[in-house]
Amino acid sequence: MKDIMNKNIKLTQINYFWSFTKILLKVVAIWPVTKNNLTHKKYIDSIHFFSVSFSALLQFILMGIMCLKLTDFNSAAESIGPMMQLIISFGKLCIYRSHKKNLAKLSIKLEYCLENLDKNSITNIYFKSYMKLASFICFGFYGIAIFLSIGYLAGPLLEENRTLPFNVYYPWDWKHSRIFYAISYVHEIIITVVLGCTSASEFSYVWCILYCCARFKEIHQKLVSIPNDNNNKNTQKFLSSIVKFHEDVLCDISMINKSYTYIVMLIFLAVVIAIVCAGLAVSSANSSLVDAMLFIILAVYYAQQLFFYYFLGETIASEAEKVASAAYSSNWESLQIKHQKTIMFIIARSNAPLKIFAGNLIPLRLESYMSFLVTTGSYFTSVKAITD
Template sequence: MFLIESIEDVPILSTTLRIMKFWSFLIVHNWRRYVCLTPYILMNITQFLDLYYTTEPIVNVIRNAYITVLCFNTILRALLLCLHRYRYEQFMAKLKNYYVQLMCMNDTFVNSEIKNTIQAAKVFTRINLLMGILACIGFVTYPIFSTSKVLPFGVFVPGINKYRSPYYEIIFILQVIMVPMGCCMNIPYTNLIISFIMFGILMCKTLQYKIRNLNFINSSKAKDDLVWCIKYQVKIIRFVDTVNGLTTYIWLTEFLTYGAMLCVMLFLLLIVQTVGQMIIVSAYIITFAAQIIPMYFFANELYVESIAVATAAYESNWYDSDMDTKKFLKLFMLRAQKPCAILVGNVAHMNLELLQTLLNTTYSYFTLLKRFYG
């Protein structure tokens, strides 16, 4: 009835997987992966060397530092994705099975939630890709609005003056080519993980619906339905645990760098000298926010919806059940009170509270930099 032959046919994943498949990060393994990764890694090495040897103005140093860290995080994502390729694919195969199971319920509420989730995932994917394109345009066009001769990225090439012709033109063209490649490594990964989280939210909402509408008048059927809910709860827990196993240390690395990156970009916004530069730096900040805020928002939604499962169980007609069923339901509610959460370094819950802490800390350091510079 539901023609879902591969993970590429799952609507919530299809757009992102087409990009990742083209660059052979997932599903296939061919030369495109190395064409994309190898020059990007070499470029990132030259970026770090450039920061070490640079004598450029503070504006250029700050911008180059931001882009260097961004490229490093991009490479880290791509390398870990390639390293754990089979784990990602096995997980997505399991997600495909869960998706088919939900569709086979043929329930009006569940079908409506599936439709809403797919639509939200597609909208977010398109918006995020658009923001990535705008960031790429900003990287490439920044030298046009600069008051001095600069490259899209700072690089160090021993033995040559990168600002002399024809070296400048050659490096500039190479960097223009590499910018969209970096976008294809970074943006789709964010889209993929948020799709995972959205599906986890969908599973939690389905479980809430099922447990809230249990019919306890028929004790035998109620027990069978409750057993289904308990098994489905275990599926959700394992689902989120797998996501954490694949991503938790990436989030830790990025949490440690995001604050610094946002801080220096806000500071750069104060010291740029032209309106064009200000607009491009503002675009950097907006693109950065478009990456981090949705991730923490949807992670927070998963956190909230997983806790709401316990509330849904209490809102059911549990008082009509027999004593054995009440005991099962009590155990179910006790486990549901421990939230399923996306973890940062297996330590902190990724939610809006953690994002607020990050932004508060960033603003404090930004204020300190502003006073020091002033």
């Protein structure tokens, strides 16, 4: 009885995470699955998306105007860090929306898998085990994001003078008016909370990648248990099902790459700029201890945001390589020649590198992430030397 209750609790937690991801994506109008094709629903959805994306772009422009008015480079660097998050959010909205068809296919497959998690298929078993990793990633990512948002939004309340969470240009004098100050403050809170929902695109990436990893595990399990019987038709049918299943997973990975490759590239470029600017702000003699801590957390948040993509790219590449190892370990030498050719075909496809890149240029592997950290550090030292 306890095992059944624990199983139901785990399934509830998994469905809760997925529902939470859907809600966040719907808030910013980029949930790809549309069940209602009515014209007025499409118009409402388009207006919703335009409002959110325009708000992000407008906020970036207003912060840019304020940044251009600053004469001190270190002060400008303090504004550039948060501005990069606006660029990332706006880019996510546009890119995610433009790949709605591919993302809808992936989301429908995921929902079908979640609806049948109580069935003890191999994919479901491995997918549930992978969700422990997914929950850890989600908690870690959102924990830092919430802490950082609270720090930025509550920081001005601790100061004596009237200040706003972010340096934004407003066409009214909020410094000498309580009403305009309250309006400006609430506006920045709403923008921060709403655009924070775009982080659900990271969650959907986690879901898609780990779902493919679970299916790679199933292929691995099937390959090591190829039946060694004399029935040629059964063996051929079994191997054909593996090849088709493998092809389906590889097609999904290709769709994931098409949908997320430019999002990752955008994050890559924005994170380099944001971390360099955060480093300049921390090393500035004028920055307070609280500001320095916020900028350090901001740099960690950006680095963590990019790390998830590289880490999961490494994870799925490792699982794909294990498929080739499983094919080698199978009793392929005892099969007929045409079945051996099928096994060789699976090995060849598994040994080919997975096409998951940032901007179709940089492979999402951990060694590339280490190169990113080294490059960012060199950029920081160069810019620091110039500004000093």
